[in-house]
Amino acid sequence: xxxxxxxxxxxxxxxxxxxxxxxxxxxxxxxxxxxxxxxxxxxxxxxxxxxxxxxxxxxxxxxxxxxxxxxxxxxxxxxxxxxxxxxxxxxxxxxxxxxxxxxxxxxxxxxxxxxxxxxxxxxxxxxxxxxxxxxxxxxxxxxxxxxxxxxxxxxxxxxxxxxxxxxxxxxxxxxxxxxxxxxxxxxxxxxxxxxxxxxxxxxxxxxxxxxxxxxxxxxxxxxxxxxxxxxxxxxxxxxxxxxxxxxxxxxxxxxxxxxxxxxxxxxxxxxxxxxxxxxxxxxxxxxxxxxxxxxxxxxxxxxxxxxxxxxxxxxxxxxxxxxxxxxxx
Numbered sequence: 173x174x175x176x177x178x179x180x181x182x183x184x185x186x187x188x189x190x191x192x193x194x195x196x197x198x199x200x201x202x203x204x205x206x207x208x209x210x211x212x213x214x215x216x217x218x219x220x221x222x223x224x225x226x227x228x229x230x231x232x233x234x235x236x237x238x239x240x241x242x243x244x245x246x247x248x249x250x251x252x253x254x255x256x257x258x259x260x261x262x263x264x265x266x267x268x269x270x271x272x273x274x275x276x277x278x279x280x281x282x283x284x285x286x287x288x289x290x291x292x293x294x295x296x297x298x299x300x301x302x303x304x305x306x307x308x309x310x311x312x313x314x315x316x317x318x319x320x321x322x323x324x325x326x327x328x329x330x331x332x333x334x335x336x337x338x339x340x341x342x343x344x345x346x347x348x349x350x351x352x353x354x355x356x357x358x359x360x361x362x363x364x365x366x367x368x369x370x371x372x373x374x375x376x377x378x379x380x381x382x383x384x385x386x387x388x389x390x391x392x393x394x395x396x397x398x399x400x401x402x403x404x405x406x407x408x409x410x411x412x413x414x415x416x417x418x419x420x421x422x423x424x425x426x427x428x429x430x431x432x433x434x435x436x437x438x439x440x441x442x443x444x445x446x447x448x449x450x451x452x453x454x455x456x457x458x459x460x461x462x463x464x465x466x467x468x469x470x471x472x473x474x475x476x477x478x479x480x481x482x483x484x485x486x487x488x489x490x491x492x493x494x495x496x497x498x499x500x501x
């Protein structure tokens with residue numbers, strides 16, 4: 173919802189009337205009903221006024237029908253695309269067969285909708301674009317989202333690395349904790365913000381590795397707390413696996429902070445120019461620890477990279493994104 177709210181606000185700031193319509197949730201076993209319900213959703217009028225354009229963001233919202241429909245794709249149902257092997261490996265043979273049939277049906281549906289149901293397709297990163305290369309007829313343009321409209325600031329380069337994310341396996345907060353336990357990371361302190369299914373396991377892992385005194389899991393953060401950490405940390409670590417895009421990188425840049433990510437992190441690795449506005453390391457605790465330590469041990473380097481990160485943030489703006497998304501014929 174972060175991007176939906178940010179986009180709606182940017183459209184209003186540009187003089188448009190904009191509302192958010194939440195399409196039916198697409199749960200496992202109910203994909204067909206969710207797509208059909210979205211297909212039948214009336215987006216022709218709102219409060220008696222004709223709707224001039226629809227901008228959809230993810231599955232199954234691109235099933236809505238409108239003659240002026242732009243899709244700015246965040247992601248399809250990843251379990252049936254790039255995460256299929258990971259997802260299907262835990263299923264019984266019978267369920268693998270059932271989900272395989274659903275996967276083929278969903279691929280056919282997405283292919284039709286993204287080639288024939290939308291007027292133009294934008295994707296939020298090259299990582300997302302690459303997932304759809306199996307359909308040569310599907311033409312898309314990469315348009316990176318700017319950071320959400322918040323009061324970002326930089327108050328210096330403190331003595332800790334900051335990570336914020338939903339705490340799920342794909343975000344790999346455990347990789348950061350393991351990096352702190354590596355010999356190269358022995359002098360690194362980290363603050364991890366966010367809630368999720370992994371929080372208890374991460375707390376236990378920090379204890380097992382003997383780094384509980386150097387890592388703080390804050391739980392959920394208010395916007396003010398988030399901006400305060402971004403303003404005061406030394407740098408931001410964001411090491412997810414094959415992330416679609418990730419606002420974390422954009423928000424760190426807008427706060428004048430370098431980002432440390434991994435070679436297989438997807439969207440963040442597209443935005444970080446290693447050695448300039450951040451560092452891109454191998455996805456191992458030792459390699460990540462070396463990258464973290466290099467900025468913790470050299471404050472001036474972190475500050476130089478932070479300045480470059482802030483300059484990178486200036487290349488993308490919501491007025492520019494709105495202009496592109498509303499400029500179709």
